[in-house]
Amino acid sequence: MTKEEIKSTILEIIAQIIPDEDLSDLKGDIPIREQVELDSMDFLDIIMELRKRYGIEVPEDDYVQLATLDGSVAYLEPRMKEL
Amino acid sequence: MAAKKPNETRIVITGVGLTAPNGNNLAEFRKSLLAGKSGIQKSNIRYMGEVLAGICHFDPLKYQKKKELRRGTRAGSIAIYCAQEAIADAKLDLACLDKSRIGVYLGITEHGTVETENEIYEIKQFDYNVKYWSHHHNPRVVANNPAGEVTLNLGITGPHYTLGAACAGGNIGLIQGLQMLLLNEVDLALSGGVSESTGSFGIFAGFKSEGALASHPDPEKACRPFDKDRNGVVVSEGGCVFVLERLSDALKRGAKIYSEIVGYSINSDATDFIFPSAERQVECMKLAFNKAGISPEDIDIINTHGTGTIEGDPIECQAIREIFGEHPHAYMNNTKSFIGHTMGAAGALELAGNLPSFEDYVVHPTINLDHLDPECPLNNLVINEPKRIDKVDYILNNSFGMLGINSVVIAKRFEE
Numbered sequence: 001m002t003k004e005e006i007k008s009t010i011l012e013i014i015a016q017i018i019p020d021e022d023l024s025d026l027k028g029d030i031p032i033r034e035q036v037e038l039d040s041m042d043f044l045d046i047i048m049e050l051r052k053r054y055g056i057e058v059p060e061d062d063y064v065q066l067a068t069l070d071g072s073v074a075y076l077e078p079r080m081k082e083l
Numbered sequence: 084m085a086a087k088k089p090n091e092t093r094i095v096i097t098g099v100g101l102t103a104p105n106g107n108n109l110a111e112f113r114k115s116l117l118a119g120k121s122g123i124q125k126s127n128i129r130y131m132g133e134v135l136a137g138i139c140h141f142d143p144l145k146y147q148k149k150k151e152l153r154r155g156t157r158a159g160s161i162a163i164y165c166a167q168e169a170i171a172d173a174k175l176d177l178a179c180l181d182k183s184r185i186g187v188y189l190g191i192t193e194h195g196t197v198e199t200e201n202e203i204y205e206i207k208q209f210d211y212n213v214k215y216w217s218h219h220h221n222p223r224v225v226a227n228n229p230a231g232e233v234t235l236n237l238g239i240t241g242p243h244y245t246l247g248a249a250c251a252g253g254n255i256g257l258i259q260g261l262q263m264l265l266l267n268e269v270d271l272a273l274s275g276g277v278s279e280s281t282g283s284f285g286i287f288a289g290f291k292s293e294g295a296l297a298s299h300p301d302p303e304k305a306c307r308p309f310d311k312d313r314n315g316v317v318v319s320e321g322g323c324v325f326v327l328e329r330l331s332d333a334l335k336r337g338a339k340i341y342s343e344i345v346g347y348s349i350n351s352d353a354t355d356f357i358f359p360s361a362e363r364q365v366e367c368m369k370l371a372f373n374k375a376g377i378s379p380e381d382i383d384i385i386n387t388h389g390t391g392t393i394e395g396d397p398i399e400c401q402a403i404r405e406i407f408g409e410h411p412h413a414y415m416n417n418t419k420s421f422i423g424h425t426m427g428a429a430g431a432l433e434l435a436g437n438l439p440s441f442e443d444y445v446v447h448p449t450i451n452l453d454h455l456d457p458e459c460p461l462n463n464l465v466i467n468e469p470k471r472i473d474k475v476d477y478i479l480n481n482s483f484g485m486l487g488i489n490s491v492v493i494a495k496r497f498e499e
Contacts, residue, residue, distance in 0.1 A: 017150075052209070
């Protein structure tokens with residue numbers, strides 16, 4: 001996957017988890033939880049979706065790296081580029 | 084007659100919110116009951132394939148966001164819809180109420196079965212690796228879930244819990260709310276029952292294994308209490324929540340009063356896991372008469388519990404005959420013949436469907452009764468067509484459940 005594809009995949013997962021939110025103006029460098037209503041259980045849904053769809057394990061210590069959209073792409077890029 | 088109680092100790096119904104397989108509010112539900120309209124349809128369920136079920140068709144997005152629906156349970160969603168509708172029906176403005184003085188008390192037959200089955204199905208796709216087990220599982224399956232979802236949705240901070248009482252749950256949720264008002268624990272009770280049973284293959288399969296799952300080429304004719312060709316239960320979902328208040332509070336705010344709950348009782352058979360006991364059902368009805376300070380002759384309508392099983396229906400008939408005699412004054416009907424067995428919701432839904440009789444003097448019928456089983460001789464059973472009667476002052480509502488739990492509620496026409 002390219003970085004753009006990874007980004008759109010993450011956005012698609014988030015849209016599925018918080019379907020009432022408008023994600024069109026989501027800024028890449030600001031924590032996602034500061035921009036939309038996304039709580040800790042929703043965040044765990046993102047982790048679970050990555051596990052189920054792509055077999056990607058995100059250790060708890062790395063959760064902080066998924067705080068922003070840009071951070072998520074950067075963290076997942078080496079793990080998803082071969083997909 | 085019993086001495087008149089102070090208004091602070093009289094509990095009245097001032098709002099009704101419901102969803103049934105044949106109606107999503109009391110007016111629709113009542114219209115269907117008087118028109119003989121069933122709500123039973125074909126449905127598909129995992130591992131079982133085609134089954135007959137009563138499915139509700141309310142709009143869950145009327146009161147919930149999509150995310151709430153995704154996170155919560157069907158029982159929670161049904162409970163929220165019914166609670167919101169009940170509050171609206173009671174013309175209450177939540178913003179003006181002390182939310183710490185509102186209690187939510189909901190009867191359930193079971194809870195968590197649907198969610199657990201779904202999760203096991205999900206991890207089966209991953210060779211039963213439990214790291215794929217959802218973090219939503221525990222908050223979904225805790226027994227208080229349906230009542231708790233109501234408090235989250237409405238911002239209610241008073242007590243909430245469910246009452247596990249098998250198929251007597253709806254009556255028992257109602258009784259619990261009444262008791263908490265009498266104890267002055269709350270000022271308003273959202274009381275009733277809910278069921279999401281149609282989402283669980285295990286409920287259907289369980290009845291089938293017992294030889295008690297109804298079947299019929301025409302789904303609408305499958306639930307046939309007291310008919311000699313009945314062959315079991317139709318599993319349904321549904322919910323009904325009443326707004327209960329002390330009469331003194333209801334009068335103060337000029338509320339519409341549907342009925343006063345004057346009698347209630349709960350007892351146990353202590354005999355069998357499944358088979359009911361006529362002796363204990365008789366005792367239960369007598370306890371309710373004592374509480375109400377009335378006699379069987381005062382009852383005008385009896386909503387029978389009859390689920391359409393071979394074994395259960397004659398036992399209730401025996402109990403009713405023992406109390407009301409061979410030629411009772413009271414007219415009898417059965418709501419499950421229309422909507423199937425809404426499990427934890429049944430007691431509350433079935434009472435709700437009869438409440439309009441206080442105004443229109445019409446008894447809705449029992450449908451699908453083509454050949455009355457000689458084992459179920461009930462005089463005054465209103466069969467297939469509604470019946471107008473001269474007097475409706477008291478309605479008795481029977482609701483019994485597995486493990487031998489019996490409940491009776493007596494509703495009275497409201498008079499100051």
